[in-house]
Amino acid sequence: MVPPDLLETLAAILGASNLHVAADALLAYGTDALKRGHPAEAVALPADTSQVARVVAACAAHRVPFVPRGAGTGYTGGAVPLHGGVVISLERMNRILEIDEANLLAVVEPHVVTGDLQAAVEKVGLFYPPDPASLHMSVIGGNVAECAGGPRAFKYGTTKRYVLGLEAVLPTGEVIETGGKVVKNVVGYDLTHLLVGSEGTLAIITKIILRLVPKPPVQATLRASFTSVEAAVEAVSEIIRRRVVPAALELIDGESLEAVAQNLQVRSLAPEGTAAILLLEVDGSAAAVAEDALRVEEACTAAGTTEILRARDDAERMELWRVRREISLSLKMITPLKFNHDVVVPKGRIPELFALVGRIRDAYRLRIPCFGHAGDGNIHVNIMVMPDDADEIERAHEAEKVLFEGVVALEGSISGEHGIGFSKAPFLPIELSPDEIALMRRVKQAFDPLELLNPGKIFPP
Amino acid sequence: MVPPDLLETLAAILGASNLHVAADALLAYGTDALKRGHPAEAVALPADTSQVARVVAACAAHRVPFVPRGAGTGYTGGAVPLHGGVVISLERMNRILEIDEANLLAVVEPHVVTGDLQAAVEKVGLFYPPDPASLHMSVIGGNVAECAGGPRAFKYGTTKRYVLGLEAVLPTGEVIETGGKVVKNVVGYDLTHLLVGSEGTLAIITKIILRLVPKPPVQATLRASFTSVEAAVEAVSEIIRRRVVPAALELIDGESLEAVAQNLQVRSLAPEGTAAILLLEVDGSAAAVAEDALRVEEACTAAGTTEILRARDDAERMELWRVRREISLSLKMITPLKFNHDVVVPKGRIPELFALVGRIRDAYRLRIPCFGHAGDGNIHVNIMVMPDDADEIERAHEAEKVLFEGVVALEGSISGEHGIGFSKAPFLPIELSPDEIALMRRVKQAFDPLELLNPGKIFPP
Numbered sequence: 001m002v003p004p005d006l007l008e009t010l011a012a013i014l015g016a017s018n019l020h021v022a023a024d025a026l027l028a029y030g031t032d033a034l035k036r037g038h039p040a041e042a043v044a045l046p047a048d049t050s051q052v053a054r055v056v057a058a059c060a061a062h063r064v065p066f067v068p069r070g071a072g073t074g075y076t077g078g079a080v081p082l083h084g085g086v087v088i089s090l091e092r093m094n095r096i097l098e099i100d101e102a103n104l105l106a107v108v109e110p111h112v113v114t115g116d117l118q119a120a121v122e123k124v125g126l127f128y129p130p131d132p133a134s135l136h137m138s139v140i141g142g143n144v145a146e147c148a149g150g151p152r153a154f155k156y157g158t159t160k161r162y163v164l165g166l167e168a169v170l171p172t173g174e175v176i177e178t179g180g181k182v183v184k185n186v187v188g189y190d191l192t193h194l195l196v197g198s199e200g201t202l203a204i205i206t207k208i209i210l211r212l213v214p215k216p217p218v219q220a221t222l223r224a225s226f227t228s229v230e231a232a233v234e235a236v237s238e239i240i241r242r243r244v245v246p247a248a249l250e251l252i253d254g255e256s257l258e259a260v261a262q263n264l265q266v267r268s269l270a271p272e273g274t275a276a277i278l279l280l281e282v283d284g285s286a287a288a289v290a291e292d293a294l295r296v297e298e299a300c301t302a303a304g305t306t307e308i309l310r311a312r313d314d315a316e317r318m319e320l321w322r323v324r325r326e327i328s329l330s331l332k333m334i335t336p337l338k339f340n341h342d343v344v345v346p347k348g349r350i351p352e353l354f355a356l357v358g359r360i361r362d363a364y365r366l367r368i369p370c371f372g373h374a375g376d377g378n379i380h381v382n383i384m385v386m387p388d389d390a391d392e393i394e395r396a397h398e399a400e401k402v403l404f405e406g407v408v409a410l411e412g413s414i415s416g417e418h419g420i421g422f423s424k425a426p427f428l429p430i431e432l433s434p435d436e437i438a439l440m441r442r443v444k445q446a447f448d449p450l451e452l453l454n455p456g457k458i459f460p461p
Numbered sequence: 462m463v464p465p466d467l468l469e470t471l472a473a474i475l476g477a478s479n480l481h482v483a484a485d486a487l488l489a490y491g492t493d494a495l496k497r498g499h500p501a502e503a504v505a506l507p508a509d510t511s512q513v514a515r516v517v518a519a520c521a522a523h524r525v526p527f528v529p530r531g532a533g534t535g536y537t538g539g540a541v542p543l544h545g546g547v548v549i550s551l552e553r554m555n556r557i558l559e560i561d562e563a564n565l566l567a568v569v570e571p572h573v574v575t576g577d578l579q580a581a582v583e584k585v586g587l588f589y590p591p592d593p594a595s596l597h598m599s600v601i602g603g604n605v606a607e608c609a610g611g612p613r614a615f616k617y618g619t620t621k622r623y624v625l626g627l628e629a630v631l632p633t634g635e636v637i638e639t640g641g642k643v644v645k646n647v648v649g650y651d652l653t654h655l656l657v658g659s660e661g662t663l664a665i666i667t668k669i670i671l672r673l674v675p676k677p678p679v680q681a682t683l684r685a686s687f688t689s690v691e692a693a694v695e696a697v698s699e700i701i702r703r704r705v706v707p708a709a710l711e712l713i714d715g716e717s718l719e720a721v722a723q724n725l726q727v728r729s730l731a732p733e734g735t736a737a738i739l740l741l742e743v744d745g746s747a748a749a750v751a752e753d754a755l756r757v758e759e760a761c762t763a764a765g766t767t768e769i770l771r772a773r774d775d776a777e778r779m780e781l782w783r784v785r786r787e788i789s790l791s792l793k794m795i796t797p798l799k800f801n802h803d804v805v806v807p808k809g810r811i812p813e814l815f816a817l818v819g820r821i822r823d824a825y826r827l828r829i830p831c832f833g834h835a836g837d838g839n840i841h842v843n844i845m846v847m848p849d850d851a852d853e854i855e856r857a858h859e860a861e862k863v864l865f866e867g868v869v870a871l872e873g874s875i876s877g878e879h880g881i882g883f884s885k886a887p888f889l890p891i892e893l894s895p896d897e898i899a900l901m902r903r904v905k906q907a908f909d910p911l912e913l914l915n916p917g918k919i920f921p922p
Contacts, residue, residue: 187892284749411641436637
């Protein structure tokens, strides 16, 4: 319960118009892309770091929990105020503070939309590679909290690789800075990368220093079709064997492809008999791109591709990418509910992952279209269910557990991108040992001794 | 004091021949490249992770401190048993366990010499980029504990970027695994990157999973001479402005150059009047290298280089690199003692760093040759002193503090590569706030509640 005098204090800190207590706001700020929300008791909209710190200190003094919130596009409930309390939305802290061309870095507030930052730095010939599917909605602060990935991670790495420094408010109210504007820093513990991916459970990030790289001048996009997932994965291996590092290496299975074809109302998106396609992008200098594209084509041919297309211009490039961009929406059109899991295995074991999914599909009678980042071994496994079919939902939940156990047995991980939030928290012990979980709990305690920041997340209930 | 019954227990775990208690061994294992040692009370040589865990548990039961040790090449005393106790040398755990070409990774025990791993993976066309100057002596475990850098960090990043997973023994004796064989993993807190660079104060690393990349097929090495440090730094800016990312971008100042010339007994290593040289390397496909080398030459010319050489073959390449490799030894020949500091500033501020060093040189009457990784803004500032000149040593210590304060004022960091150990621990508060240090102490507590692992390091006494 948020006591009235805390509300008064918050209003005094923020101004009354920046504190929401109306029921519709409490609901809206209580849910995220997981669609399993819990209403907030108050929503604070701080304007700057000092206001964040004061809001946190006030909540802590009242022993009221608080939950930081970015754009609410997360898939595992990370921004949901599961135990009520105050949602601290960073939406007013949305400025790009600095694009420093000489030092190849940007300084941003947390609520800068990722795609907007990319556009801004590309204007001066620089590049911020992480490209989660949500990039036109999600914000850098959320990307950092979740360590967002995306297709380009195979070549460029995930968000983690680009975070040089942070300013953050501890759950006890102190403002700390970690890392900084230098690309190397070994002074004390690397709290920067501990905070990246900590899902808003250790501190509230209020400023981010990001490393940038030169924008690759040329891209080439290719699409290769295969009659089996195994052949597509063999092409990935052939590409790696040829020591090419594509900027993107996306795999889409036949079931996902069929969903997109239905949704776009085209008869087919690839030659008849296609069970998997690879979408490939290489980037760099013109000479390097020409060379790499050729080797990618050779690799796909060696693996028995039935058709390979190379985009001749930007319009064709966008057309090839379209099928990838339409998947999520298309799947939703077929079945309103999906349990989408972002499991990851060593890439050489992707065929075993698909074999596992095949067994689960049969055993639990479920539709499970798969697609994702083949270069990283990070495959989105979508268990599709009808919301009114209780039996199917139960089968889906059983299937989830079998999937996670199977992935860990393949030396993989139950999440490569979306994090744990509260939706995957019960499954944490499948991947981590009791000693490892106990250690993480002690780390959490080191940051949040009162357990007020984003409670109910990551750790099994 | 190590009690006799602990020694008996250790001998039982390790076999008597793998427990050293002779005075010469206790001295040898009590020092590292800092040359300010403290004798160990016993030296344990475990053969595997289970023995490490049992040694740790035995020490913990007796409340005796213990210190992990790699090759002892660190510059800040990280491997020194400052409070006595048991040194745990990982020297017998020196196997490359796996080079996995399909998944682009290697699994190694901690005591694999970095250069040996590089040679092994290069045989199959792969590449492990981090290249600390010590690479033919230092070992991966130590590189991970210190987050080693090197010339190639500008393009490829430091050790951190290549560590996918770890096995480690906690100071309380439990064995944990962090990360794994997948390149993406967001399950729980990123303990992997918290352990990287933690200087052996949080856990003892017993196994390392490293990411590899394809070996760049072609390299080109260039050397450009300048009449001022400012002009050399301007060339770095021009290179960045042209969006070229050299694999190495090393700066050597006139005083360092003069030391090498003296030591090698050549009259001069660069045109008369040279105050700084840049050593540059570009790598990639043949076409990309040709293009980048040209742009680097243009950039250096634009900044007023007085001479630019491009190596025509491997022999010339080695010759150009020779001056860089000879610096440390040459400096030692002139003055037996150096306080070598690896400060780092945003690269655009390198001229201000050199101006600061110039002021310190004059004010404290010291010789301070500088060289280092200009692309990263990471400059090795060597304060040279005669060991028998007490007044000079005192001036040098005063100069150190001024240097560190100045670097932090330039938005830099007091260490980019060597870490804090105990030699820089008193200076930590120059860079970190009391709140930040207190938080790091709580993190240390979360791992090491009895404060037995490598005590006296990182935190100010």
